[in-house]
Amino acid sequence: MLKFSSLTIACVLVIAGCASAPSAEEKKPVWSVPTEQETAAALDKKFEEAAKSYVKLKKDGELLFCKRSKDIGSNLPTIKCITEAQLRNQVETMDDYRERRRNAAKCTHGVGCGAGF
Numbered sequence: 001m002l003k004f005s006s007l008t009i010a011c012v013l014v015i016a017g018c019a020s021a022p023s024a025e026e027k028k029p030v031w032s033v034p035t036e037q038e039t040a041a042a043l044d045k046k047f048e049e050a051a052k053s054y055v056k057l058k059k060d061g062e063l064l065f066c067k068r069s070k071d072i073g074s075n076l077p078t079i080k081c082i083t084e085a086q087l088r089n090q091v092e093t094m095d096d097y098r099e100r101r102r103n104a105a106k107c108t109h110g111v112g113c114g115a116g117f
Contacts (some may be wrong), residue, residue, distance in 0.1 A: 017047045055080065 054065035059081070066081040082090070 033088070046095075047088055047091055050087060 051065055054067055057064050057066050063084055064081040065084070065087050068077045068079050070077050082085050
């Protein structure tokens, strides 16, 4: 009986915590339009995050981003390098893919989302 009472009290406390009004410390987000510099910095930050998983090398004065990997069916590791433009393209392509997958999960067919049902 004691375990049931403790569980009941814990559930009541959790429910009460969820039902309480937002505290005064919580602030609503403030929206603003970023400057061109802020946008460029954010894009560069995204690119920098992607570049962290690569080894940076220079070949003939050109900066390359390299990774060691094994081709499918092979046990021999090889080093594959891409240019900055290719890395930026990969980052943008992956962002576009993620956004399309997020939007594909949204219901756009009306009630029930059953196309034709």
